[in-house]
Amino acid sequence: MVQASSPAAAPGLSEADAAALHALDALVQETHLLWDEEWVGFSWRNYTYEHMQRVRGLSRTMGRQEGADPRVIEFASTLHDVTKSYDGEIIVGLDGKRVLDENGFWKNESLLPRRTNRVTDLYARMGLEGSLHNVSGGQVAAALLEESGYPGEFRQRVDQAIREHLMAGSDASLEGRVLYDADTIDANIGLPAFYRNIQISLRGQDRQYERRGESFVDWLQEHLPEYLDGYLKERIPTWIEGKQRDFIPKMTTAAGRRVAQARIDRLSQLNGEMIAELEGLETAVESGRLAVVRYFMENRRNPRLTEQLALLEQRWAGGGPLPGTAELLRVMQSEVAGDD
Numbered sequence: 001m002v003q004a005s006s007p008a009a010a011p012g013l014s015e016a017d018a019a020a021l022h023a024l025d026a027l028v029q030e031t032h033l034l035w036d037e038e039w040v041g042f043s044w045r046n047y048t049y050e051h052m053q054r055v056r057g058l059s060r061t062m063g064r065q066e067g068a069d070p071r072v073i074e075f076a077s078t079l080h081d082v083t084k085s086y087d088g089e090i091i092v093g094l095d096g097k098r099v100l101d102e103n104g105f106w107k108n109e110s111l112l113p114r115r116t117n118r119v120t121d122l123y124a125r126m127g128l129e130g131s132l133h134n135v136s137g138g139q140v141a142a143a144l145l146e147e148s149g150y151p152g153e154f155r156q157r158v159d160q161a162i163r164e165h166l167m168a169g170s171d172a173s174l175e176g177r178v179l180y181d182a183d184t185i186d187a188n189i190g191l192p193a194f195y196r197n198i199q200i201s202l203r204g205q206d207r208q209y210e211r212r213g214e215s216f217v218d219w220l221q222e223h224l225p226e227y228l229d230g231y232l233k234e235r236i237p238t239w240i241e242g243k244q245r246d247f248i249p250k251m252t253t254a255a256g257r258r259v260a261q262a263r264i265d266r267l268s269q270l271n272g273e274m275i276a277e278l279e280g281l282e283t284a285v286e287s288g289r290l291a292v293v294r295y296f297m298e299n300r301r302n303p304r305l306t307e308q309l310a311l312l313e314q315r316w317a318g319g320g321p322l323p324g325t326a327e328l329l330r331v332m333q334s335e336v337a338g339d340d
Contacts, residue, residue: 017071017253020148021078027118027144028052028082031096034113034120035085038302041108042200043084046304053079053306054192057338058182062255063175069153072175076161079141080179082119084133086111103167105132113193118144138162168252181256182338189243191332192264195305198296201231220297226279228290232275240268259340266331286324292329309333 013021018030032049039045063073089112091099099107110129113120122143125127128136138159145155157175164176165183172180186192202216209216220227244264251257273291277284284290292312299308312329334340 029167031119034115045302054186055182065255068174068178072157080162080165083136087133106187134166179253189260191335212279236271289328
């Protein structure tokens with residue numbers, strides 16, 4: 001199995017901080033692999049760790065623009081979803097609607113790991129089962145930092161930022177607001193979110209076909225043009241409009257609003273370009289932007305975005321893709337790195 005490379009620490013951090021972050025990043029990756037479920041809710045097994053890395057890069061970029069404390073940003077973003085895998089399937093009531101807690105969050109079943117490590121030991125010792133991952137994650141992060149000798153005031157600030165990454169109210173810290181914006185953007189807005197939409201949408205199709213005793217994978221091989229036409233012309237524009245309406249107003253920083261809007265505008269333009277490629281589909285699915293989309297749709301078994309982008313770059317290393325395809329891969333890499 002190819003392991004995702006951990007992001008380099010932000011410039012200006014001490015060697016001790018860099019070493020601590022490297023160890024914590026490795027611990028986070030190890031922790032998410034303690035669960036064997038391939039899909040839970042809207043996430044697959046390899047999704048969360050890569051999401052955390054992207055949020056870390058974007059938080060660093062936006063935090064620098066907002067003047068946030070880089071040390072708090074680094075540690076909070078590295079650890080913000082450390083207990084996310086405990087959040088199991090979303091609980092649905094008798095009315096078929098998702099059950100909400102007192103803060104308006106979806107309630108989840110508690111999902112325990114198959115194996116244990118330092119994080120799970122702390123989680124059990126602190127009696128955190130049943131708490132949402134922003135609360136349990138903040139407490140576990142503070143405990144891990146205490147083990148590493150970090151002072152109480154710093155631990156408290158990291159804990160607070162992690163707690164705020166799901167809901168940054170008017171009294172939230174600057175670091176919590178930056179982390180909230182970065183977390184929201186990565187999951188919902190831009191090319192990594194588009195990649196996630198592909199995975200979730202086709203996972204839904206898989207389940208529908210399985211209930212009928214059929215294979216969506218087989219159907220897609222024969223009906224790819226039909227599926228792409230409806231997906232790009234109908235579902236993605238509606239999805240983008242929803243993100244514009246529902247998430248841009250929720251951004252809490254100027255940097256967050258700028259990045260979110262830029263990513264929405266970029267994705268809207270890209271979708272228009274992909275729709276135009278439908279006219280020459282035979283070429284487009286081999287070397288156009290749609291070749292990238294086709295690859296993502298056909299390689300969905302617990303995927304890693306970073307690994308797939310590297311493979312696509314290798315595929316066309318000697319030339320061959322249309323200019324727009326190379327630009328798409330470049331921009332995806334940039335968004336994955338949190339550059340904008």
